[in-house]
Amino acid sequence: MNTGTTATRAAEAPEPLEVDRVTVRFAGLTALDDVSFTVAPGSVHAVIGPNGAGKSTCFNVLSGLHRPASGTVRYGRQRLTGLAPHRIAALGIARTFQNIVTTEGTVGDNLMLGRHALTRAGFVSSALHLPHAVREQRAHLARAREIAELVGLERHFDAPVAMLSYGDRKRVEMARALCLEPRVLLLDEPVAGMNTAERAEAVEVIRTVRAQLPLSIVLVEHDMGLVMRLADEVTVLDFGRRIAHGTPDEVRRDPEVLRAYLGTGAGGTGPATPGPGTPGPATPGKEAA
């Protein structure tokens, strides 16, 4: 990698991402209530919970879309709370979105958009094709191709995104986020809407990314099979509160978690099913096919 910012970040190991006593309120509703957890460097950390538990709100706090009423989020020593989303992204925290799937341009165009924040040459030098701008552009293109290869999109690099399958378009989303050279990758329901084969491939892609790149991954996902197979640690939310935390094995046996998902036992107030459009097992004790 030849670009300054990229080269600098490539040398950095991920740091802990610390969510400390975060509360988010919408009018009268407390969407997140004093929630804390830490994403260990290099780990895969899943945030799960029934519908309305606060998972998306949590992601929106991490990426700067929501400002909490109280509590802080830190990446290493850097406080993220209160920073605009583009500042948080520039610090190496990149996210994908659950429902936004790119349809414009080629795969390469989209990946180069992901490189934009790392581009140092200004608009004028790029437009005038000045030598340093051309060199930088070439380096970005080469890196975008490497990332396409990492996620299995290399043969589609010059293809219009609109021609790709849904599963491949979701890969483009992930690859675009990876083009930022993130130290933390936030994946919002990475397999939502995918068929079984696409989901199995997505699991492999996430494993490859984790093995090959120096980053931590935080994912929100309803597919419990995926969570159980990929996550090192799981934080479980219900009605905005953290009800459990631990390894996949620990949380799948936790009575509070079973109660929240199945609505059984004391209280029995938790929603029983995962979100709409999210095929796959609902309960944390079951694996996806």
Ligand SMILES: Nc1ncnc2c1ncn2[C@@H]1O[C@H](COP(=O)(O)OP(=O)(O)OP(=O)(O)O)[C@@H](O)[C@H]1O
């Ligand atoms: N912008 C908003 N304004 C008002 N209420 C909101 C807003 N965003 C979320 N909420 C509410 O906050 C609570 C938590 O929502 P959130 O979307 O974070 O849950 P979730 O766990 O992601 O749910 P799902 O699995 O259904 O996506 C819900 O009661 C939701 O209706």
